[in-house]
Amino acid sequence: MAQVFATGLAMGCIYALVGLSFILIYNATHGLNFAHGELVMLSAFVFYSAISTGAPYWAAVLMTFIAMALFGAVYQRLLFFPLRDRPMLAFVIATIGFSIFARNLALLVWGPNPLRVPSAFGSSSVDLMGVVLAPEQLFIVAVTICVLIAQYAVFFHTDLGRRLRATAQNVEMAQLMGIRPNRMIAITFVVSAVLCGIAGVLVAPIFLVDTDIGLNLILKAFIAVIIGGFGSVPGAVVGGIVVGLLEILVAVFISSVYKDSICFALLIFLLIAFPQGIFGERVAEKA
């Protein structure tokens, strides 16, 4: 049972990371980046290629992060920037277009066969007070906690973080304070893409990497974000863990065939019962 919880928690952390990076962009631009899953997919593929060159694990991770940071900047410049004064729907549609493009690009570059990325921990296991756990799962949870702490520290205790939050809350006022909103938005995209890079590096060893992994992740992350209350940071984290646990419990006790449908059923139920999500509007305004 503890193993089941650990698996669910680890998956939940991944959803939380993807959800978190998704709402970073939403909070800064009010745009929904529907290519977000593809960002995770691309980083998983990049990570695979980096590992395949024979580079050590940490070097491959670093290469992936650098690639994703650059990608985030270019993505922002080419997809968001030209459309920034248009209705947000234009950006949303562009991201849908990009997600199709990215998947086909990945198909061309990395081929249709699912790729296996070796785990950094081999097939060892950790014995924690009589419970046997995969080190991979502990690692995922630990990394997620570190990312959350780092994100909190940056956003709430540095001047850059204050500027990022101010820009997300009121662009016009931010300009009057001598802040450059375009630069803040570019930074947000870069941070978000690197978070996708972290998620990609973490999922690559536990999934087989193919062009569809992004779709599954973004759907679950989207459910997580909605359950938590759209735009809320703690909401995305709690929502992600709820979805991760629910999924694994359904898979174990009912059937893995039904796990997606039950997740969506929960989403529909929650939308009817708590349309604001667990951490409703007020927190969203604060985040």
Next chain:
Amino acid sequence: MPLLELNGLRAAYSDVVEVLHGIDLTVGAGELVTLIGSNGAGKTTTLKAIMGMARTQAGQISFEGESIVGCHTTDIATRGLSMVPEGRGVFPGLSVYDNLRVAATPWIKRGMSLTREFDLVFDLFPVLAERRKQLAWSLSGGQQQMLAIGRALVARPKLMLLDEPSLGLAPNLVEQVFNILVKINREGVAILLVEQNAFMALEVSHRGYVIERGKVTIEGSAEMLLNDNRVKTAYLGG
């Protein structure tokens, strides 16, 4: 040379709707100047045009002798002009301290110490010091206005633009806000004030302008405007 000079300023929000049809106006260093006029006359647009937030179609805006027409709002704000917009515009999800800190962005970037500015603001508004960790949305309207003014002050402006600072405040708070503006002005900060409350604004001002339908119709010393019959009937309640 005046600190701020507008010459034949025409400004608009789109290509179609011109709001200002040639405004001439100056604010000298250390001066407190009031713009009065009815709703829709173009007072707010004048402030926005100065800050680069409305489109200047013709005419000249110069600050310290340099043209700032076409400059980006961020750059104008960095030159020593700060604006307190109507509705205060505090960042609701940032604490009082963070709101002030963000306002000092240009100075933080240059690595300057802000102790003096923060002391000054907390001195003028003790309530902000008490509530420095509170999120701005949870402040009362009056406290938000103090925060908005404090925020403009932290940016060490040479000229402060204020749009309806007394709007929606209780009468005793209005008086407090005006007293504080006078104090700030005595510290050497020039102020360009837009006010519905024309009487109180002119009482504390050096000079004033009346704007009607996008043009300056009357200008002069505050004393002269307070005694002008047209101003009396139209803006001072007879």
